Amino acid sequence: MSDSPVRIVGFSGSLRKASLNTALLRAAAELVPPDVTLDIIEICGLPLYNADLILPPSGLDEKPRYPASVEPARQAIAAADALLIVSPEYNFSMPAVTKNVLDWASRPPNALDEKAVAFTGASPGGMGTVRGQMALRDVCVFTNMHAINKPELFVSQAPSKFDKDLKLTDEPTREALGKLLASLAAFARRLKQR
Numbered sequence: 001m002s003d004s005p006v007r008i009v010g011f012s013g014s015l016r017k018a019s020l021n022t023a024l025l026r027a028a029a030e031l032v033p034p035d036v037t038l039d040i041i042e043i044c045g046l047p048l049y050n051a052d053l054i055l056p057p058s059g060l061d062e063k064p065r066y067p068a069s070v071e072p073a074r075q076a077i078a079a080a081d082a083l084l085i086v087s088p089e090y091n092f093s094m095p096a097v098t099k100n101v102l103d104w105a106s107r108p109p110n111a112l113d114e115k116a117v118a119f120t121g122a123s124p125g126g127m128g129t130v131r132g133q134m135a136l137r138d139v140c141v142f143t144n145m146h147a148i149n150k151p152e153l154f155v156s157q158a159p160s161k162f163d164k165d166l167k168l169t170d171e172p173t174r175e176a177l178g179k180l181l182a183s184l185a186a187f188a189r190r191l192k193q194r
Contacts, residue, residue, distance in 0.1 A: 004192065006185040008038045009080040011073075013087030013098030013121070015044050018166065020122040020158045024177070025086040027168035028120075031178045036185045038084065041076050045069045048096075049103040063109060070104050078111035082188040083145070084181075087121045089132030094139075098132075102139055112143040116188040118180055120153040122161075128154020148187050153180045 010029070012022040029038045046069060047053060055065035066074060077083060087098045105111040119136050121129030133154070140147045153176050155161060161170035168174055 003035050004189055006036045006081045006188045007079070008032065008036060008082045008084050008181070008184065008188070009041055009076045010038055010084035010086060011041045011043050011101055013043075013085065013095050013101075015097055019088075020155075020162060020166070021086050021088050023162055023166035024120065024122045024155060024158075024168060025084070026166075027174065028084060028086065028177055028181060031174060031181055033178075033182050033185055036181065038181070039076065039080070041073050043073065043097060043101050046073065046097075046100055046104060049100055051107075054107065064107065066104070066107070073101065074105055074111050077105050077115070078109075080115070081192060082116040082118070082184050083112070084184065085117065085119050085136060087119065087129065087132055087136070089121060089123055089129040092131040093135040094132045098136070099139070102143065106143045110143060112145050114191065115145045116148065116184060116191050117145045118148050118184040120155065120177065120180060122155040122158035124157065124159055126156050128156040130154050146187070146191060148180075148183050151176065151179050151183060153177060 012025045014021040032038045053067050119133045161173050163169050
């Protein structure tokens, strides 16, 4: 079971075209261990969470119906073994677009339930995304996601770690990102065995 395939889905909590967080997510897709895949979901088309956009079930066996722009992300998260959230930090917390994905995904049936999850993020500052990741851990409690505790990865002074084409060139960061992904995959395998 130790080498069973693991499917990770990831998203970037930044909508910027030249986002270092999106570049970090693309680097993660290149650094996954063998027998692990990382599919990137796009979040820019998601509307702000609004319960009025959810159509109620029309029968006893039917689930709520979500907007067409929301359902692919919900399905991708539900089908994955693990979730990777690569997000900037705004105002000591996660940005609204990151929270929006989690709000949509957590509505019944909760696509986040029992999901292995890891966080990372890039910042031009000296602390990486420490406070943003702590805010994400609070969301895990209610949504019943299982966040890995170690290793943690806070990419500080991020502009110096990418080249002009937004490729992650800093070797210590690449190594740390590889370890984060390996830990997430191993944790997801343990959860699958339960």
